Amino acid sequence: MNGMDMEPIGPQNYLYGCELKAGKDVIFNPSDDDGEHQLSLRMVCVDPSTKDELHVVELEGRDTEGEPVKAVVATLKPSTLPSVCLGGFEITPPAVFRLKSGSGPIHISGQHLVMMDTDQSFDEED
Amino acid sequence: MNGMDMEPIGPQNYLYGCELKAGKDVIFNPSDDDGEHQLSLRMVCVDPSTKDELHVVELEGRDTEGEPVKAVVATLKPSTLPSVCLGGFEITPPAVFRLKSGSGPIHISGQHLVMMDTDQSFDEED
Amino acid sequence: MNGMDMEPIGPQNYLYGCELKAGKDVIFNPSDDDGEHQLSLRMVCVDPSTKDELHVVELEGRDTEGEPVKAVVATLKPSTLPSVCLGGFEITPPAVFRLKSGSGPIHISGQHLVMMDTDQSFDEED
């Protein structure tokens, strides 16, 4: 956590983690009362309890027209590829994660970034 | 989606996803009426329905002379490497994705970035 | 090490390494007397002495509410995936690493960044 003595500029960095199971979507849509939010996806990983089949992680977000768009962000299988790095795939809310295939559980982790200072935006970053 | 209270500087970040099949090219060539476009490629993934053979994803873009150039950006096989991270491979349109080998489907995902402010360009980013 | 002739701006870069074993958590919570700290996670790797089972590395940090949150950052198995790149997963202390599954040892490495200059913050970086 960053203390009170920090500069108000730039995003604050928090930890994000969620678990996907078949039929259990995970929504990323924080209230923007407390600033502008972004998710920098880092890792998608299987669990020892994950069945040995291909698991496909689908992300639903918005395209340039503001319409919903689906994209596959990872395909994993415990005995072949138990972890995959997404390398900082930046997601602007609202977004939904779901398993397109496989029963899970699948773990997703990343950085939840919050921009407090409205004089700046994430667009300047990266 | 970023709201009206955002700064007009820097690129807007949208989700991009497409699916490749043999003989079905995907073109990325958005109209630049609404700004300057760029694609930051993140992941290439197989599907449970993808046949277990090597799939080669080819990208056609432009070289420094403005001539078409082809480049292989991923080779995947469901039983060996079901996902591969491209790590933010930046593509300036026009670009065409196609399967050089394999019947698909193969999923591509990334960030579709749009620079609204003509006083800045992507060239300043990254 | 950077010498006295260096600019006081920006973070100083040090090496970070730790080893996880079952039941032996590793805490990253440096005193901020000497500046603001951040960890840029780079690699998670097995050891030749690591048993051939799935090892799940869990990270505990803070979410946007300041509450503890757990995230899986890597799942490895010596015979399948002996190393995985985290690609600069940025962690703000306090944070705890532990093995959620597997007996270890598992090695974690990265860059320990220290921001000396309080007129800047990590938020401006990256």
Place this chain on the structure above:
Amino acid sequence: MNGMDMEPIGPQNYLYGCELKAGKDVIFNPSDDDGEHQLSLRMVCVDPSTKDELHVVELEGRDTEGEPVKAVVATLKPSTLPSVCLGGFEITPPAVFRLKSGSGPIHISGQHLVMMDTDQSFDEED
């Protein structure tokens, strides 16, 4: 392609692709009449016609003394690791790619960046 209405600052982004075979080196040494050049290596991939043996991609560039130096940038095998991400390995010309082992073909792709504005340099980027 970026149009005439673009800012002259920062690098222009083009696609780069080449194919390596045993005994057939590929040289990256564009004329700098039209600006300063850099190659951001992204992916190295096998082809379905690539023999199932270890292929080692060697890069020859210059060290800090201006002397030729060789570095291995990827080792691939179709049945083990058909693609590997280089994550933006930045190469300043002149550079030569060759197969140190294996008969190929091996595909290399990346971004060819050209800095037109001599008042800036790549050194400021990244």
Place this chain on the structure above:
Amino acid sequence: MNGMDMEPIGPQNYLYGCELKAGKDVIFNPSDDDGEHQLSLRMVCVDPSTKDELHVVELEGRDTEGEPVKAVVATLKPSTLPSVCLGGFEITPPAVFRLKSGSGPIHISGQHLVMMDTDQSFDEED
């Protein structure tokens, strides 16, 4: 190589490559007479002559107290994972690479960056 007409700001980019064998450490500790040095590690790769066993690459650097610290940066095996991307793991000299396990050879490659201009530092970069 960057010519005389370049701006003196920012780091110069050179190629780095070394080979590790059991009992043969590689030291990265360039004289800083000619500027400030940094190593951006990109790839660790096996060779066709590398024995099919787990190879563990250890890096020795300095922690925030200036004390020596060891970190495992890659674990490879020719038949499982012949190459691994380190994604730009930044190393400040002095540093030592060695094989903690395995007889090698193992190849390491990256970018050797030199900051000539003492009015800037690497701390501002990245």
